[in-house]
Structures are given as structure tokens and as C-alpha cells.
Amino acid sequence: METTAREIARKLGGEIVGDPEVKITGPARIEYGRNGNICFFANPKYEHYVYTSKASAILVNRTFVPSQPVAATLIKVDDAYQAVAELLSYFQSMKKSRKKTGLLHRLFGQHRIGRGTHIGRGTWLGDYVTIGSGCKIGRGCTIHPNVSIADNVTIGDDTVLYAGAKVYSDCVIGSRCILHANCVIGSDGFGFAPQDDGSYRKIPQTGNVVIEDDVEIGACTTVDRATMGSTIIHTGVKLDNLCQIAHNVEVGAHTVMAAESGAAGSAKIGEYCMFGGKTMVVGHISVADHTTLAADSVITKTVRESGQTLMGYPAMDSKKYMKAYVKFRQGGEKEE
Amino acid sequence: METTAREIARKLGGEIVGDPEVKITGPARIEYGRNGNICFFANPKYEHYVYTSKASAILVNRTFVPSQPVAATLIKVDDAYQAVAELLSYFQSMKKSRKKTGLLHRLFGQHRIGRGTHIGRGTWLGDYVTIGSGCKIGRGCTIHPNVSIADNVTIGDDTVLYAGAKVYSDCVIGSRCILHANCVIGSDGFGFAPQDDGSYRKIPQTGNVVIEDDVEIGACTTVDRATMGSTIIHTGVKLDNLCQIAHNVEVGAHTVMAAESGAAGSAKIGEYCMFGGKTMVVGHISVADHTTLAADSVITKTVRESGQTLMGYPAMDSKKYMKAYVKFRQGGEKEE
């Protein structure tokens, strides 16, 4: 697989500074770039690598003005970070596809499919996959080995379930979703009625999980089914690994939650929010759209004003938190 | 599936205010209730829905006195929240059971069972289940697809293992337990002896895990085997998703731990405790019965007095924590 800086610039609508004919064989991180690599530079912290890199080409912002001589061919684009997604997709599409055809594998593979289940054209099933009865699986899906899908599950088109993902009965998953290995969709919500003797009686969790289109769910992430109704993950949401979404939670469209985050029962998280790792939203509250939550912070009350950046436990304005923390820290410095 | 308000009131020992003959087809959350639904109202925060709901019937506490006219039929019970568990069980039992008979499936299903393993009557095995040698599996269990149970494991009656649950050798699981998808029981404790060169030598984890009756274990929750002896989860404990129970921990009867909680090695947690999400108990300490721990808090010292509510890191009395946090927060407000 070989291309040129000129060809890449053409794909990305970029402008070339340097030799357009330089051969490019693949992408690399700027600190590891060698002959034949194309790298990208967007974070100012890494500028020195631009001048020392052995890469053949570097993708940069159109506004970038080198302060020293650059050996590599530069490809200037409007937004180097955004262009990387396209660049990597381009290289990935040049690799020969390893996907087997759905039909052949359906004849010779090992898997079990229940009665009344319909599987769309071009969907590939890995070995030891089980799909219950009454399911509708769309076209062009890839269902990796050891996935289990229970009864009456609906999945849209072109969705990928990686190895070991589990989907409980009655859940609905949209199109173009990616569910990573060993994630669990539709497990029972954590609902128990305390009895007079201090023990608990299980409250049946009779609802389901609805995941809309273009959602990505991380490895070992769990999304519980609703007690009644649906736990809803709206369009375009991205959940990282090891996140927990409790029963009856609603996560608004295009919200992203980093690893090990959680939302407790019936929390309603707005659209376009960005949550750092290990964050939490307590139950039965709402969080406004465009809320940013710093890592390891906990929202404990409804957030009505959109666009805030919060931090701490209970979460407060992040600048105030850092200011308060400076004083807290001074308490440990002073001599007594 | 159709019933009436009268029939439900009879089941729950409730009193009817309004039309007893109204048709009920299923439960719903009060904010989404429509014609044919029965809803419940217990949290005062949601009272306004009682007056606007389109549900046909609403389950309320006997003490509830409406302040406005109510269109729905009211069913008054002693404790509406407790009655919901019964109500949902009632609707669930009315759905036709989808459970296959154990015998048929044992003849035609795909699974592998080791030598000397006994499986009780009426136990259903999903596809691609593996059970090692020398196991005793009770009656009426449901073992979903892709579960692996290693050698010499004992499981009681009527226990459910959802898809992908894994049980290491020598573990003991009681009756009427529910193990959710992709949980792991009996993995090695995290024990390593530091060597003179700074590397670590693995300490063999030769014990097991004992889970008593009526325990529920969440999806992707992990319970490590003991170094020697047993890690013990006592009767009626409920662990939410993504919790971590380390080697030689003991969790007392009827204690509940919300998602992403953890207990470090040899911690001994009392009975009837309630731990919020993302909480932690450090190793080698004890926590008294009836301790409540607020979300995202860490108990670092033995708690001797029972019935306390703790918060923070290190955890302290929760009211004092909140008071201290108010002062901390003021540190971020003041102008300098």
C-alpha cells in the first residue's frame, strides 16, 4: 500500500508545502514518525517534533507557521485534528477487507438462531453466537464470536457487536452503532423494595433499553433496562469503557462520557455534554445541555443553566473548585 | 393480557377510589401513563403527575389526600413503593413463560459438561455453555448462553446465570441467586510478594468464593477468590454492576452496594449496610452493621458504631462533610 503526499492532499482538500511526490506508506504518531509515514500536528505542546520528525509528511493546520526549517512535506488543512479521522479512514479502507460474506458463513459457521428471527442481507455472524427468537437484525451487521442476543431484540443496519457483547431480551439498538467486547445491554436495573425485616424484595425490571443510531458503547460498559418504559441512549452518544447507565436514565444526543463514568437511576442527561472519566450523576436529577464535567466529579443536583463547566463533589463551577482547592492545599502546607 | 383495577386492588389488598371496572393492560411510569396503564406514585416530587396523568389507575399510599381532582382510579395501599414489586411480578407472571424445558434442551442444545458433574431436574442450559467436571448444579436453574463454569463448582436451586457469566473452579453459589451477564466469580485475588529486584512474585490464590442464597450480582461485577479460605457474600446481598470485591472480603447479609463500588482485600463489611455508587472500603478493616455510605466516598478506618451515615475521603459524618464542604466552597467564591 503506497500513496503520495499529493494524493493525500487531494483527498483532504489540503495545500502542499514541500515535495508533493514523497511516498507515503502509512500513518504514525509524530514522535515515532519515520520515512514513509504521515504524521499530524495539532497540539502546540508537540511543536518541536515538527522540526525533528523523520516522517515524510506532516498534516498541519492552515494557520501554522513554522519557526524553524522543516524537512517533511507539510499538508495544510483547515483543521488537522478533524482531518486525521478522514486520513485514518482512508488508510483503513486501503487494507483488503477481511470480512467474510454473510451467506457463506451462515451455512458453515457455528451459531444458533431462534424461531421467527430475521437476519438481514450481508450480516456476518461469528462462531458461537446465539440469537433468541423473534429478533430482527438489520443488513450489513457484523456480529463477532460469542455474542449473545436474547429474544425479541431489534438491531438496525450496519451495526457492529464485538466479541462477547450481551443483549438482554426486548432491547432495541439502532443503525451504525458499535458495541465493544463484553458490554452488557439490558441487564436488570438495581431496584429492590426494602421489607420490614431489613431484607429486600426484587422489583421486576419490565422495561427495556433503546439505543438510537450512531451510538458507540465501550468494552465492559453496562446499560440497565428500565423498571418500566425505557432506558434511552440517544443518537450519536459515545460511552467509553466500563461506564454504568442505570435504569430509566436518558442520555441526550451527542453526549460523550469517558471511561468509568456512571449515571444513577432516572437521571436525565442533556445533549452535547462532555463528561470526564470516573464522573457520576446521581439519580432522579436533570443535567442541562452542553454541560462539561471534570474527571472524578459528581453532579448531585439538577443543573438548569446550560454550558457550565463543573468539578468536585458535589460538583461546582470548575474555576471556583480549583480556587477553593488551592486554599485547601495551603492548609497542608502551613506550619502549626 | 387484560385485567381490572378491582382485580389488582384485590391482589394487593388495596382500596379503590373511582371506577373499579376500568381496564388495565400493563404498568407504566407516571409521567408516561396512558389509557390502560396503571402507574404508581410514592415520591412527593412527582405529585403533579397524579393530576395530569392519562393513566387509567394509579397506585398511591393510603395516607395520600389529593389536593386536586384526579381522573384516574386510585388504588390505595399501605406502601405504594413496596406494592410495585408485587404489581410488576403479577404482570410478569401473566406473560407466557418462554423458558424451554430442561430435558429437551439438554438433548438438542450445544453445550459441554465435564465428567462427574450432576445437573438437577428442570435446569435449562443455553447454547455454548461449558460446565467443568465434578460440579453440582441444583434444580430449576437457568444458565444462559456462553456461560462458563469451571471444575468443582456447586450451585443451589433456582439460580439464574445470565449470558457470559464466568465462575472459576471450586466456588459455591447458593439458591435463588441472580448473576448478571459477564460477571466474574472466583478470579484470582490481587496478591503479589515484592521481590528484592522490585518485581513481584504471584501469591497463588488457593481459596474460593462462597455466595449464599438470594444474592444478586450485577453485570460485569467481579468477586475474587480468597488467598486461603473464602471470600464470602452473605445471604440477600445485592451488588450492582461493575463492583469489585477483593480476596477474603466478607459482605454481611442484606447489604446493598450500588454500581462501581469496591471493597479491598480482607475488608469485612457488616449487615444491612447501604453503599452508594463509586464507594470504596480499604483493606483489612471492618464496617459496622447498618452503615450508610454516600456515593463516591471511601471508608479508610474501622467503623465500630453502627447506623452512621458517612461521606467524603476519608469518610466522616455526612452532615459534617457537607458543612465542611460549604466552607471549602466559600474558599472558591471569595475575592482576593
Add this chain to the structure above:
Amino acid sequence: METTAREIARKLGGEIVGDPEVKITGPARIEYGRNGNICFFANPKYEHYVYTSKASAILVNRTFVPSQPVAATLIKVDDAYQAVAELLSYFQSMKKSRKKTGLLHRLFGQHRIGRGTHIGRGTWLGDYVTIGSGCKIGRGCTIHPNVSIADNVTIGDDTVLYAGAKVYSDCVIGSRCILHANCVIGSDGFGFAPQDDGSYRKIPQTGNVVIEDDVEIGACTTVDRATMGSTIIHTGVKLDNLCQIAHNVEVGAHTVMAAESGAAGSAKIGEYCMFGGKTMVVGHISVADHTTLAADSVITKTVRESGQTLMGYPAMDSKKYMKAYVKFRQGGEKEE
């Protein structure tokens, strides 16, 4: 299985105080020791058990001087805690091995192996294992049921993958590693380019994960593949359960991370570090060798000086943190 205190002392290079011929049938924790058991005592907190234990022998440090009469035979060694690893290995090796031969199982077991994959001699494959095409699996490995290994994966010799572990394509795993049940290696990094409409475009994750020799990975722990290049877990690293290692992270040799810890994208963690449970390192920073991080703490800035003990969020010197926390706590005690 029966041995004597004399035989064990010989194995461990220990010195006997008491009856060398006392029969030993197995190990136990000191608080549960009975006739026939050997226990160990290293933590001063448990000294009273030395005088009350019903165990037949107790392993103690050579420096230990009993303050009361001891019924058990003492075996004195340089470091009782280190000797336990050897002691338990000794007892484990005396149990008859249950491992089936690789060859027989490869003929009669249920598993699927892709084209061009080579599996070394003596490697055992459990049922319902899938291995993709182009893989190289070393000798003497144990691959438990329901493991899935995708295409072009390389695994060294004597590595163990417990049930349900998943390895994505192109990853490299060393020799003598232990991957616990339901862990996930090589899932996509959490990388998305924000688009002008607020939605996200997936950045293809084209790199892999490299795990060097003698690494242990806990149950349900996830290690993401690099965007470009490799996420690297160096020799001897021990990751506990439910940890998250993000894309392009590097974890230095012989570093240990307790359960539910995480490292965000491109973090570089040094060698010989010790991280407590629920800790976190934010993205794009470095942490010096020999750093100790208290439980539930977050490192937010590059740590240059090695050997520090840090605590809090943002993490600071642990002694200063505790001193500052004392003042914080006082804020909750004072009357206003």
C-alpha cells in the same frame, strides 16, 4: 496430601521451633487455622492469633520473638510474607494437575481456528474458543472456554487466558502472562473528532496493544488499542480487576494498579509505581518511576520527581493532603 513441618522448613530454608514432625495437610489463614494447617504471621495486628491459633505450624519472620507461649510449631524465615508465595505454590503443585493434554483436546474439543494460524505444542484450547486467521499462539498456553482471539494476534509461551477474555486483531501478548475472565484487550480507543454541528466523527483506531512478558490483567479490565502505534504494558505489570487503560498509554515495567484504576489517553506511567484502587492519571502526562498514589486520587500534572507518595484530586503530597483534610474536617465540626 500430607507433609511435615520439617519438610516445609527444608523447602523454605526455615528454622524450626517446636515439633518438626507435626503433620501438615494444607494452608489456612491464621484466624481460621486448625489441626493440620500451616498459617503465616507477618502483620503485627494479628499477633494475638499466634498464641490462640489451633494451627499445627505457623510461618513467622526470623526476628519474631513470642511474648507468650505458642502451641504451634514455628517455622522462622527471613520474610514470612514472601515465603507464603512459595508455600502456596508448593501446596498447589502437590494437587494433581487437571490440565488436559493439548493434542487430545484439539481433536475432540469444540473450537474454531482461522487459516494460517499456528498453535504451539502443549497449548490447551477450551470449548467454544475462536481464534482468527494469521495468529501465532505459543507453547504451553491455556485458553479457557469462550475466549475469542481475532486475526493476526501473537501470544507467547505459557500464557493463560481465562474464560471469556477477548483479544482484538493485531495485538501482541507476551509469555507467562495471565489474562483473567472477561477482560478485553485491543478495543477501540475513545477518539472522536468534533464536527461543526456538534456531533462526532469516529477517528479510526489503527494501532494495537502490546503486552510484554509476565503481565497479569484482572477480570473485566479493558486495554484500548492505540490510534496509531501501540498501547504498551511493559514487563511484569499487574493490573487488578475493572481497570481501564486508554489508547496510546504506556505503563512502565513492574508497576501495579489496584482495582477500578484508569489511565487516560497517551498517559505515560513510569516503572515500579504503586497505584491504589479507583485512582486515575489524566491524559497526555508522565508519571515518574516509583510513584505511589493513594486510593481514589487523581494525578493531573506530569510528576517529574520519582518516589513521591501522592493523594487527593488534584493529587498532592499525601502527608500534606491528610493535614489539609484535618482542617477541612474541622470546618464541619465548628459551631457557627
